Amino acid sequence: xxSRKKYCTAxxxxxxxxxRMGGQIPKQFMLLGEKPVLWYSLHIMEQSAIIDDVILVxxxxxxxYVREQIVERYHFQKVRAVVPGGAERYESVYHALxxxxxxxxxxxxxxxxxxxxxxxxxxxILQSLYTSVQxxxxxxxxxxxxxxxxxxxxxxxxxxxxxxxxxxxxxTPQVFSRELITRAYELLMEQLPDLVENGIxxxxxxxxxxxxxxxxVTLVEGSYRNIKLTTPEDMLFAEAILRKTxxxxxxxxxxxxxxxKLGKKLKKVIDx
Numbered sequence: 001x002x003s004r005k006k007y008c009t010a011x012x013x014x015x016x017x018x019x020r021m022g023g024q025i026p027k028q029f030m031l032l033g034e035k036p037v038l039w040y041s042l043h044i045m046e047q048s049a050i051i052d053d054v055i056l057v058x059x060x061x062x063x064x065y066v067r068e069q070i071v072e073r074y075h076f077q078k079v080r081a082v083v084p085g086g087a088e089r090y091e092s093v094y095h096a097l098x099x100x101x102x103x104x105x106x107x108x109x110x111x112x113x114x115x116x117x118x119x120x121x122x123x124x125i126l127q128s129l130y131t132s133v134q135x136x137x138x139x140x141x142x143x144x145x146x147x148x149x150x151x152x153x154x155x156x157x158x159x160x161x162x163x164x165x166x167x168x169x170x171x172t173p174q175v176f177s178r179e180l181i182t183r184a185y186e187l188l189m190e191q192l193p194d195l196v197e198n199g200i201x202x203x204x205x206x207x208x209x210x211x212x213x214x215x216x217v218t219l220v221e222g223s224y225r226n227i228k229l230t231t232p233e234d235m236l237f238a239e240a241i242l243r244k245t246x247x248x249x250x251x252x253x254x255x256x257x258x259x260x261k262l263g264k265k266l267k268k269v270i271d272x
Contacts, residue, residue: 007052007109008130010045010078010173011096014038014058014066014116015085026062027229028116033242035074037229038066040119042076048123050130051112053080055096060084090202094185101182111181113205114173117229120241121173125222132220133175140175140206141222142168168219171226174205180215181205187212 014028028038045051056079058066063082071079083099085092093113100111110133114121125141132139145167151160176184188195188208195202202208209215225241227234 005050006134008050008112009100009109009178010051010054010112010114011093011100012038012041012045012054012056012114012116013085013089013092013096014056015062015092016117026059028058029062029065030229030235032119032229032235032238033246036070037119037238038070038116039074041114041116041121042070042074042079044121044123044126045114046076046078048126050126051078052109054078055080055099056082056116057085057092057096058082088202089204090185090188090208093205094189097182097185100178109178110175111178112173112175113181115228118172118226119229119238120223120225120227122223122226125220125226126173128220128222129173129175132218133177136216136218137177137180138175138206138209138215139218139220140170140204141173141226142170142219143222143224143226145169170204170206170219171222171228172204176205176209180209180213184209184212184215 014026016026016028029036031037032040042054042056045054054076056066056071063084067082070076071082080103081099083095086095096113097111110130112126112129129139129141145164148164149162149167150158151162153159185208188202188211191212200211202211206217210217227237227241229235229238
């Protein structure tokens with residue numbers, strides 16, 4: 001494992017339209033508690049000792065809004081650039097990688113690619129991924145599947161029941177050496193017409209490095225709380241998680257205050 005920390009850039013994707021959420025406001029800008037959904041991911045990156053800077057990707061029409069109402073309003077100092085996304089997720093990632101290449105020059109560090117609609121990523125996940133990527137060059141956070149999964153044919157008939165113990169639900173962040181992920185996306189964009197013609201759909205960044213560079217990707221166990229907000233039901237789950245988090249934080253603060261108060265009383269007794 002490397003002894004010296006390498007430069008780490010987080011790419012936070014917030015260019016989705018959120019059609020399945022059913023509202024007029026893109027899901028990343030909807031309020032969760034008193035803050036936009038996007039705020040939570042940016043806050044974690046801002047507080048992280050691992051992440052050095054952030055490239056934020058959003059819709060071309062939302063760049064001014066994001067810069068003024070999110071980045072500047074909440075004083076996110078690590079956001080180095082707000083860049084326009086593309087029609088597809090892979091285009092948005094590619095735009096971010098071009099921005100990293102332009103701004104960071106010869107940095108040979110790591111890129112953390114994260115969906116801005118996953119507000120509950122935490123410092124433990126970031127640390128686990130950083131530890132893993134130093135050895136593997138490519139890793140993703142994921143959770144073990146809890147439900148039985150069925151594979152069907154076009155008629156909706158079950159054709160296979162995979163062994164659940166081998167199945168994982170992949171989340172973000174997905175983390176790669178900068179050299180690897182840049183090369184993988186360059187190859188993807190070169191071969192994109194052939195992929196489209198053959199009906200191959202790119203679903204995540206891990207698939208890009210697996211397909212383009214034959215790079216094994218390591219699964220790092222994450223958290224079931226690290227959900228992606230896609231439907232109105234997801235917002236209900238998110239609000240429940242947030243309430244629980246805030247409740248636990250309030251209990252911890254009360255405990256700390258009580259300990260400090262007790263410490264002062266004990267000091268007075270000892271000093272007598």
